[in-house]
Amino acid sequence: MKRLSVVFLVCALWFSCLPQAPAHAAGNAVAKLPGNSNPLMDHKLGADPYALVYNDRVYIYMSSDAYVYNSNGTVKDNDFSALNKIHVISSADMVNWTDHGAIPVAGSNNANNGQGIAKWASLSWAPSVAKKTINGRDKFFLYFANGASGIGVLTADSPVGPWSDPVGRALLTTSTPGMSGVTWLFDPAVLVDDDGTGYLYSGGGIPNTSDPASVANPKTARVIKLGADMTSVVGSAVTIDAPYLFEDSGMHKYNGKYYYSYCINFTGTHPAAYPAGEIGYMVGDSPMGPFTYKGHFLKNPYAFFGVGGNNHHAVFQFKNEWYVVYHAQTVSKAVLGDGKGYRSPHINKLVHNSDGTIQEVKADMAGIPQIVNLNPYNRVEAETIGWNAGITTEPSRAAGGPFNNQNVTSINNGDWIAVGNVDFGTGGAKSFKANVASTAGGKIEIRLGSPAGTLIGTLNVGSTGGNQTWRELETTVNNTTGVHRVYFVFSGTGTGNLFNFDYWQFTANSSSATRVEAENMTLGGTYAGKISSPFNGAALYANGDYSAYNQYFAFPTHSFTLRGASSNSGTARVDLQIGGTTVGSFYFTGTAPTTQTLSNISHATGPVEVRLTVSTDNGTWDAYVDYLEYTN
Known part of the structure; x- marks a missing residue:
């Protein structure tokens, strides 16, 4: 991005940033304007975004779009030659995104300056990522496309790495049982079902663009069951007959149903139900189908931002809300005046109707309002x-x-x-x-x-x-x-x-006291949920229900104050757990809200989970919690 700004923007956009200018003559944002949440970042590019939610953060993984230059220094249309690594960003609040740099995936022919992880791969397109607990440890699996010729997998013990190649070759190729006939073997999506079983979706392309039947039913999408280790496959892939399929497999589960979504192709004349370049979706009772086409929910980026190109998405849930992450050429358009095929990530809200259908997404630059405040007293x-x-x-x-x-x-x-x-x-x-x-x-x-x-x-x-x-x-x-x-x-x-x-x-x-609202924490357990009375907070009804968040403590001692109430005349106990250890308990009797303080509590330091858990002791389980404050 900086090289581009030097070539194109010193005079046009950033003339106020000349070295002798006073500090108050500050420069201008390129595409993500203050107050807006989209695009997620504009200091670099990122395409084909995929979301992973882990420990109260959303991690976005993207193909490494980067400007490609002609010999005279001008930017040429994207030829995708720079897509050999994966960019990663994460956020706890959907506005402030932490840049975790790039995963140097491709390693063939000295790609990534010899630091490439998958020595057999020359490209890494359209990542998808999953977490699975194996032998009591959280493991992370990153699936990527080596161009359109196959799917590889990397593994790590954290969402940001370090990553390794456990297979040493492509996990899926056209020789994999059931994969024959796939035109473009790329764009993976992964689902770990409630029972821990993994499923991998991929494919795309039209076998014969001059054949109307091939355009309408390409039958080039596949789903295959993953082994328990998530780095092997079981049995044969199954064809997904997605009408007017182009690319971009997606999968999410909602209310026990499986939603396969994809980008509809651009070829020929389509019936109104299959609009070109939009995201369509199908619903089934099994992760391997069959799936029935239901409609579409995300228009081509051109409809919202005036610059089109391909459409790529992933649906995810975060803090009890549903969202879709997708790309659009907004940054490159702001910089170049023409997107030229270079893409950037965006997020907007997604809504399921009561009948299970999905509302049309309203994509915009405003994006998602910040959902939690940033604590300045943490690093x-x-x-x-x-x-x-x-x-x-x-x-x-x-x-x-x-x-x-x-x-x-x-x-x-x-x-x-x-x-x-x-x-x-x-x-x-x-x-x-x-x-x-x-x-x-x-x-x-x-x-x-x-x-x-x-x-x-x-x-x-x-x-x-x-x-x-x-x-x-x-x-x-x-x-x-x-x-x-x-x-x-x-x-x-x-x-x-x-x-x-x-x-x-x-x-x-x-x-100074730092306050964390219970309704903004992660809620877990059998019956935990949000409430609006007697305050905006969380209800912890069953033994073990909890509200939790991640915190960095630089000091080992703090005082903690919790505002809460019981749901009836009995006494509810709420345990304060830090880093997995119970460090004290709060007791609330009756329905009137009160505050209680635990003074000078010693606890673990560094990045820890803070959890409020309702306990079986001392009467009723039902507890309402409003907020937790801590002071030095």
Whole structure:
């Protein structure tokens, strides 16, 4: 992206970012405008998105669309030659997305500079990812297409890797039983059913575009059962007779039914029920079919964004809501004036009707409102970005970060990054620290609301001795309370990269409390659900019902306050569990809401799960919980 901005945008879009401009003359966002949630990112591209939900986060995996250049430096139409890795981003709130970099999948012919994982593959198109617990451990499986010639699989112990190739060759080829006759053996989708059995969907293409029967019923989609290890197949693939199939297999399960979805082809004249380039869907009682065509739910991107191309999607559920992730050429259109086939990820809400049909999705740039606030008192990776101007990301050698840690780079005067709905609480923040590396130096201005908004603090960044020589720096900030959009505006007089930015964190005033609403947590158990009375919160009705979220604790001792009530005149017990250990219990008697505090509780540090679990002890099970607050 940065190379493209230098060639095309210095004068047209980012003239306000010239080195001598004052910091308040900040640059402009390219495509994801502040306040909007789509596209999910615009500092780089990503196509064929697929969603995995794990531990209160959504992970999006994408083909590595990247601009391809002519010899004269102009961008040519996408030839898909750069799709040999998988981009990964994740979010807990659907607005601020953490960049986890690229998985170097393809390894044939020295692809990915010799770091490619699958040495037999030259490409990695259209990923799909699943999690399965095997022998008590969560394992992750990434399926990808080697062009249109076969499907491979990688495995890992976390959603971001490190990944390995357990098979050493393609998992599916046209020689796999039942796969003969598939025109394009690509675009995998994976389902792990409730009983733990895995199913892999793939295929596409029209065997004979001049034959109307072949166009109407290509019969090139397949489903095959996976072995218990998820890296082998069982039996023979079954044909899915999807009318007017083009590509892009999708699968989700809703109310006991199996929804196979796909992109309808563009060839010939179609009946109205099969509109060209839209996402159609079929429903069945078994993951291997048969499936019955029901309709369509996502129009071609052209209908919404004025630039078309192919359509690719995945349906997923997150925090009791359904969504569809898809791609559109919005970033490339904003940068080039013409999409040229380069795609970026978007998410919009998806609704199932009471009869099981799916409503038409209303795709737009507004996207999904932020569903939980961001906690500034936890370490936040700088590559967690809601909106930005001018920057990009790169692999980082800074210590202490996640696997394949990234840092923000290509920082010039007037560039900025921003995050949405940062909750400073009622006590407020007193200081700010950041991990930076530099040979030039500059400043980070911390502003609220906009790049020129209220200045609450400035961090001076001097030379650290190298662009990967890291130093944590700190500055005081004006006492800031409440919820704000926070901008980090960069300034400096150098003509190159001013510095690199790894992570940031605010320090709270000692009286500051951080609140997490129960209805925004993950609810689990037999009868757990959301309530609107006597407050907006969660109901934990049965023994073992819980509400939980993931938290990073830098310190081992906090005080915890829970607001709650019993559903009747009895006493309900709610256990506070941190990192799998019960550290205390709250007791609520009667239906009137009360708050209870556990003071100076010792607990595990680092990334842990915080869980509120209703217990069998002390009377009734039924508990209502409103929010949990913790203070230092």
